[in-house]
Amino acid sequence: MTTSHILVLHGPNLNMLGTREPDHYGSQSLTDITEKMIALGNSLGLEITSFQSNHEGELVDRIQQAVSENIDGIVINPAAYTHTSIAIRDALLAINIPFIEVHLSNIHSREEFRHHSMLADAATGVVAGFGATSYLLALRGLAEFLHQPQQTTENHTGV
Ligand code: DQA
Numbered sequence: 001m002t003t004s005h006i007l008v009l010h011g012p013n014l015n016m017l018g019t020r021e022p023d024h025y026g027s028q029s030l031t032d033i034t035e036k037m038i039a040l041g042n043s044l045g046l047e048i049t050s051f052q053s054n055h056e057g058e059l060v061d062r063i064q065q066a067v068s069e070n071i072d073g074i075v076i077n078p079a080a081y082t083h084t085s086i087a088i089r090d091a092l093l094a095i096n097i098p099f100i101e102v103h104l105s106n107i108h109s110r111e112e113f114r115h116h117s118m119l120a121d122a123a124t125g126v127v128a129g130f131g132a133t134s135y136l137l138a139l140r141g142l143a144e145f146l147h148q149p150q151q152t153t154e155n156h157t158g159v
């Protein structure tokens with residue numbers, strides 16, 4: 001199996017997972033989640049690099065670097081920047097690397113300002129509402145997407 005390199009990005013306040021609003025975000029820390037992603041990644045042929053920042057520009061820098069680092073796919077929980085950041089959207093559109101948007105909570109069942117995502121329409125997929133498991137589901141989906149045979153427009157029906 002070829003190994004794909006996955007960048008996992010976490011936005012502001014996600015360094016506080018475990019103690020932050022556990023009713024919304026559960027009790028697992030970011031370290032717990034990263035360990036689970038690395039373990040699942042091993043079984044799926046994915047090498048995981050994880051990065052968290054409370055700063056929009058640092059996330060933009062990390063997205064831009066993904067090209068020179070030969071990243072094959074991105075899992076991103078932009079946290080509050082989901083709802084505001086044209087800069088993160090533009091960075092992701094600039095690099096042409098498939099990405100999955102992740103949320104621990106179901107953003108659609110919460111305050112109205114969380115219902116809109118600046119990224120979702122450009123994402124390969126979106127996973128929300130499964131707590132820490134959202135990240136693992138995103139990884140599984142991305143692995144299938146990256147390892148599937150190339151889609152072609154060829155017509156196999158002979159017509
Ligand atoms: C979040 C949802 C966002 O609305 C919020 O600002 C976060 C976390 C989630 O994972 O559920 O910080 O992205």
